[in-house]
Amino acid sequence: MYFLKLVFKNIFRAKLRTALTMIGLVIAIVAFGLLQTVVDAWYAGSNGASASRMVTRNAISLVFSMPIYYRERIKTVDGVKAVSISNWFGGIYKEPQNFFAQFAVDHENFFDLYPEFLIPPEQLLAFKRDRQGAMVGRKLADQYGWKIGDTIPIRGTIYPGTWQFTVRGIYDGKDDTTVVRQFYFHYDYLNEEMKRKSPRRADQVGIFIVDASDASRTADISRGVDAEFKNSLAETLTETEKAFQLGFVAQSESIVVAIRIVSFVVIIIIMAVVANTMAMTARERLSEYATLKALGFSPAFVAALIFGEALMMCSIGVGIGILLTFPIAAGFANSPAGVAFAAFKVSQTTILLQLGCALVVGVVASLVPSVRSANVKIVDGLRHIG
Amino acid sequence: MSATAGKTEKPLVEILHLVKSYTRGDQDVPVLQDISLNVARGDFIALMGPSGSGKSTLLNLIAGIDKPTGGTLLIDGEDITQLSEGELADWRASNIGFIFQFYNLMPVLNAFENVELPLLLTNLSKAERRERVELTLSLVGLSDRMEHYPNELSGGQQQRVAIARAIVTDPTILVCDEPTGDLDKQSATDVLAMLKKLNSEMGKTIIMVTHDAHAAEAAKRMVHLEKGELIDGDS
Ligand SMILES: Nc1ncnc2c1ncn2[C@@H]1O[C@H](COP(=O)(O)OP(=O)(O)OP(=O)(O)O)[C@@H](O)[C@H]1O
Ligand SMILES: [Mg+2]
Numbered sequence: 001m002y003f004l005k006l007v008f009k010n011i012f013r014a015k016l017r018t019a020l021t022m023i024g025l026v027i028a029i030v031a032f033g034l035l036q037t038v039v040d041a042w043y044a045g046s047n048g049a050s051a052s053r054m055v056t057r058n059a060i061s062l063v064f065s066m067p068i069y070y071r072e073r074i075k076t077v078d079g080v081k082a083v084s085i086s087n088w089f090g091g092i093y094k095e096p097q098n099f100f101a102q103f104a105v106d107h108e109n110f111f112d113l114y115p116e117f118l119i120p121p122e123q124l125l126a127f128k129r130d131r132q133g134a135m136v137g138r139k140l141a142d143q144y145g146w147k148i149g150d151t152i153p154i155r156g157t158i159y160p161g162t163w164q165f166t167v168r169g170i171y172d173g174k175d176d177t178t179v180v181r182q183f184y185f186h187y188d189y190l191n192e193e194m195k196r197k198s199p200r201r202a203d204q205v206g207i208f209i210v211d212a213s214d215a216s217r218t219a220d221i222s223r224g225v226d227a228e229f230k231n232s233l234a235e236t237l238t239e240t241e242k243a244f245q246l247g248f249v250a251q252s253e254s255i256v257v258a259i260r261i262v263s264f265v266v267i268i269i270i271m272a273v274v275a276n277t278m279a280m281t282a283r284e285r286l287s288e289y290a291t292l293k294a295l296g297f298s299p300a301f302v303a304a305l306i307f308g309e310a311l312m313m314c315s316i317g318v319g320i321g322i323l324l325t326f327p328i329a330a331g332f333a334n335s336p337a338g339v340a341f342a343a344f345k346v347s348q349t350t351i352l353l354q355l356g357c358a359l360v361v362g363v364v365a366s367l368v369p370s371v372r373s374a375n376v377k378i379v380d381g382l383r384h385i386g
Numbered sequence: 387m388s389a390t391a392g393k394t395e396k397p398l399v400e401i402l403h404l405v406k407s408y409t410r411g412d413q414d415v416p417v418l419q420d421i422s423l424n425v426a427r428g429d430f431i432a433l434m435g436p437s438g439s440g441k442s443t444l445l446n447l448i449a450g451i452d453k454p455t456g457g458t459l460l461i462d463g464e465d466i467t468q469l470s471e472g473e474l475a476d477w478r479a480s481n482i483g484f485i486f487q488f489y490n491l492m493p494v495l496n497a498f499e500n501v502e503l504p505l506l507l508t509n510l511s512k513a514e515r516r517e518r519v520e521l522t523l524s525l526v527g528l529s530d531r532m533e534h535y536p537n538e539l540s541g542g543q544q545q546r547v548a549i550a551r552a553i554v555t556d557p558t559i560l561v562c563d564e565p566t567g568d569l570d571k572q573s574a575t576d577v578l579a580m581l582k583k584l585n586s587e588m589g590k591t592i593i594m595v596t597h598d599a600h601a602a603e604a605a606k607r608m609v610h611l612e613k614g615e616l617i618d619g620d621s
Contacts, residue, residue, distance in 0.1 A: 002499075002506060071588035291490040294451050295504050295551075296479025298472070378451040382486070 290381020542573025
């Protein structure tokens, strides 16, 4: 009680210095939290992946497609419950910076395979009935102000021309990890247009979505599917959806690693700042610590005073930082840069890491000053005029 | 009482052939050379001498905040040079009251809390501590300043708080290093009167370092140090 009071009052003795250190702590913790959240958001798509869904793609690379008749043969593989189609469209809505993913999918069964998309039944029906119908994510609809019935023109980059779609449904996510920022339309619409315009590019599919009857059999199914197309013109690679998406993330792994490193560098910098503050503080109070020791207080008590001060200062700074992380992350999530992420949300792990930083920064920063002050010779300390 | 009557005649502080030197680089700088001195229980000694003669050094050795290079230092029959750091800290807490030239109060604690500080090392309850602190502060005439912080008190008042802190644990010896060195004449006179009263009425043994002949007059006995050696003073 007495001890805490002493520690608390000591913190606010050098007001300007404490204020500056605190501001540094708050900024560092917010920056750390946001960077961690960026990393989390990066992986969020793969976390939301279903365990029983698998993806079959061209074994050479994703940029190569597969003939559509593969679908029937995949269906015959033991353990496969259903197969759907998804094809990257890569179009531009008005301006290139309006980035979002468009996929041409099998309108009949694609959404059956994605129960995490919540769609009102009448909207799903309307989507299925309209050859040019589109099913869009809630975030996307909100961002561009689209409503049911709106016509959306999208300029193709891979598939030439401007394509007209009509919004027939808006889907919500089951939870925060569900991506609600995509644009789906009929594969048949794309394919029939291609048949007319450049028949050689028709009847090609980017990926097949394979629904395994049993999540524990995905390894068998993967082997079965790929064996089916062994030595054919387009060999396949089948993996779980999660592995497929992690493969995507891995392509940008080095950026993610860089972000991670930067987030920890920020913490190391603030550690140096706090250490400097504590060193100055301890030096100024050397004669007080010597007096305490002369009165009979132990070196451990003196060390605890400095540890306590650093920890309390870090706790206050980090506490404010954590509280500020939420509104700032929310602000970022709604900004043009943030909406590109499926789920930009501060995770529990991030908060725990931030708290861990408070502890580590406090302890490390006060280690040297506290040991030095605790062991100061009383007569030397008493001579010292702060 | 009668059985220990012989023992009470034994001096409270017995210093024999005490030597203290500092090492600066590879050189030994002698500060105190072969000091022998006895201080009786209830005595009030003024330790005088020119600057650099080693007064503070000797006082610090007696107070157990510094270690001698050689010789023995018995206080109440106990050789404190043999104690470990931890034992010495406990010993100081119960036997020594410190009064410094610059008061050395904790700036973040008010007068009451400063005086209470050494009592935190005892087993006294909060209520007992409060009672003791209030009594001691009234003894130094600061009952109406208990809530004041050091920077809200005059130098003389701060030194009175420091005196209260020094005596609140009822120590055997009060060690004072230039207790009036930073005070104006009136405050110095008050502080000296207070020390004198503590000595005569409460029987506190006091060892006081001072430059000031006027201050030394408060003491019962003067001891002169010159270049680390004792020059017998009058009594
Ligand atoms: N830590 C130390 N290292 C080296 N020399 C020291 C140390 N402490 C004291 N001395 C030396 O010991 C001598 C005596 O110092 P001391 O402080 O005891 O003198 P003093 O009589 O109290 O002087 P003053 O009246 O100025 O306070 C001085 O020459 C001083 O330089
Ligand atoms: Mg001195």
